[in-house]
Amino acid sequence: WYAAMSEVTRGQMRPQGRNVLEAIRKYLAQGAPDERLADGIRLGKEYAQILSEDGLTLPQATRGLFYFSDFVVNSILTWSELAQPRSSSEWANLLRQVNTFINTMLLSIIEYYEED
Numbered sequence: 001w002y003a004a005m006s007e008v009t010r011g012q013m014r015p016q017g018r019n020v021l022e023a024i025r026k027y028l029a030q031g032a033p034d035e036r037l038a039d040g041i042r043l044g045k046e047y048a049q050i051l052s053e054d055g056l057t058l059p060q061a062t063r064g065l066f067y068f069s070d071f072v073v074n075s076i077l078t079w080s081e082l083a084q085p086r087s088s089s090e091w092a093n094l095l096r097q098v099n100t101f102i103n104t105m106l107l108s109i110i111e112y113y114e115e116d
Helices: 007-029 034-053 058-082 088-115
Strands: none
Touching (some): 007 034, 007 058, 007 088, 034 058, 034 088
């Protein structure tokens, strides 16, 4: 998937990744309200549009999102090992919330490609 992207698209995806991280941060900071999932839908569509316009297929776009998702989840797991002790249920809840946001993005990407 990465090799299929043009250099221009790679440049567009860098700030897009930062936007996703910021949206996830806001979503978590506000207690993961369903209303904030609208950001995930919007960001998923933007992500899909950029990749689709560069000729990437849905499987390629999905692989890219999974790569990004793994980065986010692994960062949380590392943070859980280094941060002050919290209960395992708090960490589990945090991971569930992140997964909900990313899954919302994934569904938005799929819907974009189906409409395209």
